[in-house]
Amino acid sequence: MIFSVFETVSDFLATGGDVLKVIFFTTFLLWLMILERSLFYKFRMPEIVKQRVEEWQKRKDKSSWFAHRIRECEISKLNQELNQNIGIIKTLVSLCPFLGLLGTVTGMIAVFDVMALTGTGNARLMASGISMATIPTMAGMVAALSGLYFGNLFEGKAKKAKSKIEDQMELDF
Numbered sequence: 001m002i003f004s005v006f007e008t009v010s011d012f013l014a015t016g017g018d019v020l021k022v023i024f025f026t027t028f029l030l031w032l033m034i035l036e037r038s039l040f041y042k043f044r045m046p047e048i049v050k051q052r053v054e055e056w057q058k059r060k061d062k063s064s065w066f067a068h069r070i071r072e073c074e075i076s077k078l079n080q081e082l083n084q085n086i087g088i089i090k091t092l093v094s095l096c097p098f099l100g101l102l103g104t105v106t107g108m109i110a111v112f113d114v115m116a117l118t119g120t121g122n123a124r125l126m127a128s129g130i131s132m133a134t135i136p137t138m139a140g141m142v143a144a145l146s147g148l149y150f151g152n153l154f155e156g157k158a159k160k161a162k163s164k165i166e167d168q169m170e171l172d173f
Contacts, residue, residue, distance in 0.1 A: 015128075016135035017110075019103035023136055026099060027143040030092040033085050034150045041157055045082070049165055052078055056169045063171065071169050078165055082158035086151060093147040100140020107133025 013020050052074055061067045110129030118125060 012135075015131050016139065017103060017106060017132040019099060019106055019132075019136045020139055023096060023099045023103070023139045023143060026092055026095060027139075027147075030089060030096070030143065030147045033089045033092065034147065037085055037089070037150070037154045040084075041154070045161060048078065048081065049161065049168075053165065053168045068171065071171065075162065075166055075169065079158070079162050082161055083155075086154050086158065089147060089151045089154065093144050093151055096140045096144040096147070098140070100137040100144075103136020103140065104133045107131070107136070 013024060016023075056062075056071065056074065059067065059070075062071075107129050110132050111126050112129075114122065114125040114129055
């Protein structure tokens with residue numbers, strides 16, 4: 001069973017050419033980052049926010065200039081933690097369609113090579129190049145669409161959490 005799945009994936013990667021392997025690796029890295037952010041927002045973020053708010057609430061001085069700067073610093077640190085790896089996710093999402101386009105170009109070059117070698121063209125020989133052109137394009141688009149949703153979702157969660165902590169860390173005037 002597992003060998004059959006491995007063989008199917010291996011055949012698919014071979015059909016799409018070398019660029020498909022790069023897209024596969026990029027997509028794996030993208031989903032690794034998405035998993036990391038999901039686990040962070042689910043488990044780590046609530047305890048970080050709670051800890052920072054409790055530390056702020058324990059402060060006696062909440063009205064001085066120094067207290068305002070400390071609050072800004074804490075919110076900035078939290079914002080940095082909330083937005084960590086979101087830029088990488090968005091970069092990988094942007095990279096996937098370009099890798100798909102690279103696969104299209106390399107596949108079409110393979111088609112033109114076959115046409116140059118066999119004359120007007122042999123449909124069976126050209127089919128390999130055509131699959132090398134279309135499969136990476138599709139894979140790049142699917143990977144980008146799947147990651148685009150999560151990139152925007154995490155960005156929204158980060159903004160919402162930052163706003164929430166700003167409200168919870170009240171200032172005395």
